[in-house]
Amino acid sequence: MIALLARDLRLAIRAGGGFGLGLAFFLIVSVLVPFAVGPEAEVLARIAPGILWVGALLACLLSLDRIFQLDFEDGSLDLLATAPIPMEGTVAVKALAHWITTGLPLVAAAPVFGALMSLDERGYWWIFVTLLIGTPALSMIGAFGAALTVGLKRGGLLLSLLVLPLYIPTLIFGAEAATRGIGGFDNTTPLLMLAGITAAAVALLPFAASAAIRINLR
Amino acid sequence: MSAVELTVTDLAVARGGVAVLEGLGFRLKAGQVLVLRGPNGSGKTTLLRTLAGLQPPMAGEISLPPEAIAYGAHADGLKGTLTVAENLAFWARIHGTHEIEPALADFNLQALRNRAAHSLSAGQKRRLGLARLLVTGRPIWLLDEPTVSLDQASVALFATAVRAHVAGGGAALIATHIDLGLDADIFDVGPFKADPQAPSRTPSAFDEAFA
Numbered sequence: 001m002i003a004l005l006a007r008d009l010r011l012a013i014r015a016g017g018g019f020g021l022g023l024a025f026f027l028i029v030s031v032l033v034p035f036a037v038g039p040e041a042e043v044l045a046r047i048a049p050g051i052l053w054v055g056a057l058l059a060c061l062l063s064l065d066r067i068f069q070l071d072f073e074d075g076s077l078d079l080l081a082t083a084p085i086p087m088e089g090t091v092a093v094k095a096l097a098h099w100i101t102t103g104l105p106l107v108a109a110a111p112v113f114g115a116l117m118s119l120d121e122r123g124y125w126w127i128f129v130t131l132l133i134g135t136p137a138l139s140m141i142g143a144f145g146a147a148l149t150v151g152l153k154r155g156g157l158l159l160s161l162l163v164l165p166l167y168i169p170t171l172i173f174g175a176e177a178a179t180r181g182i183g184g185f186d187n188t189t190p191l192l193m194l195a196g197i198t199a200a201a202v203a204l205l206p207f208a209a210s211a212a213i214r215i216n217l218r
Numbered sequence: 219m220s221a222v223e224l225t226v227t228d229l230a231v232a233r234g235g236v237a238v239l240e241g242l243g244f245r246l247k248a249g250q251v252l253v254l255r256g257p258n259g260s261g262k263t264t265l266l267r268t269l270a271g272l273q274p275p276m277a278g279e280i281s282l283p284p285e286a287i288a289y290g291a292h293a294d295g296l297k298g299t300l301t302v303a304e305n306l307a308f309w310a311r312i313h314g315t316h317e318i319e320p321a322l323a324d325f326n327l328q329a330l331r332n333r334a335a336h337s338l339s340a341g342q343k344r345r346l347g348l349a350r351l352l353v354t355g356r357p358i359w360l361l362d363e364p365t366v367s368l369d370q371a372s373v374a375l376f377a378t379a380v381r382a383h384v385a386g387g388g389a390a391l392i393a394t395h396i397d398l399g400l401d402a403d404i405f406d407v408g409p410f411k412a413d414p415q416a417p418s419r420t421p422s423a424f425d426e427a428f429a
């Protein structure tokens with residue numbers, strides 16, 4: 001499984017691998033919003049957690065269909081299905097690789113982009129924490145959606161439609177936890193809900209996704 | 219590689235919910251090469267995918283040792299941005315083997331080892347896809363048209379690899395239209411063609427959705 005992770009990371013970094021695609025999108029959103037909303041620091045700081053969370057979510061969505069589609073097209077997925085690694089493990093590793101190449105850079109970059117949105121230090125911290133807890137759920141739910149649509153030509157649109165409703169709880173609790181934290185309120189409840197969604201997604205969805213892939217390979 | 223044997227009893231396989239072959243029965247023993255024959259669309263690929271465990275059989279039984287199958291499909295499962303050696307080393311590590319040099323040598327790929335796979339010709343890609351079989355360490359090879367886009371010399375390399383594999387106690391089931399010059403038994407799937415109109419063979423939409 002480490003071999004699979006290493007391969008996916010290497011593929012992402014090589015030319016055309018899509019590494020940085022999400023990050024560039026995230027940067028564009030964070031740069032454009034102040035232009036559109038206006039330079040008032042107070043307004044920007046108030047909408048920043050929501051904007052950053054929506055930006056991270058859409059950036060994540062951008063690269064979802066690559067998780068399984070490329071392996072499906074070149075036959076690797078068939079061969080992985082007959083390999084000694086259980087399909088659940090393959091799915092989990094590929095979701096992890098997606099998170100490392102998409103989610104983790106977003107988490108690391110969010111405080112920097114927060115500066116563009118006039119956030120203060122407390123804002124950097126809470127954006128960082130909520131994205132760190134929430135983005136693994138985005139990758140795992142996305143991998144499930146990608147598994148459902150893997151055999152479809154031009155499945156990207158369907159994938160977005162399937163996955164976006166599933167992203168809403170993560171978005172609500174993530175943005176809520178960040179907003180409350182920045183405002184200086186107690187945000188334990190939304191943080192715990194966010195962590196719970198991530199834990200449930202990571203624990204359950206590999207099984208659902210691998211079942212979906214097996215059906216799509218037939 | 220003890221007790222390597224693939225036994226198929228009264229097997230029916232389906233593509234898209236419609237039976238294509240039924241009543242299949244054969245045995246593949248260690249040291250044996252079985253060549254599947256049949257016209258295009260007769261269900262050879264479907265049969266091989268079913269045996270590889272990629273789709274469930276419609277009826278009948280497949281008996282084989284666990285983790286015994288190496289499946290070679292039309293697509294080679296290569297990553298264009300990885301080099302030849304990296305592609306092969308990946309599959310070796312996935313299967314828990316580490317030696318890729320013999321496989322490179324057997325398919326005459328040493329000179330290409332540091333070339334990116336996307337710059338290979340179709341025949342070279344195919345050779346790399348076949349070299350993957352050697353690094354899986356699996357005893358039963360299921361091959362679907364393995365010689366497509368290979369030149370004569372490469373077909374000979376392939377035949378040599380298959381001979382060495384079965385001599386070492388392995389077995390191979392090969393769907394092919396050309397004569398590989400192997401000491402092989404022929405299994406023609408033609409007589410087992412299913413009647414697609416038979417109502418009992420067409421599952422309802424409900425079964426298909428929840429199968």
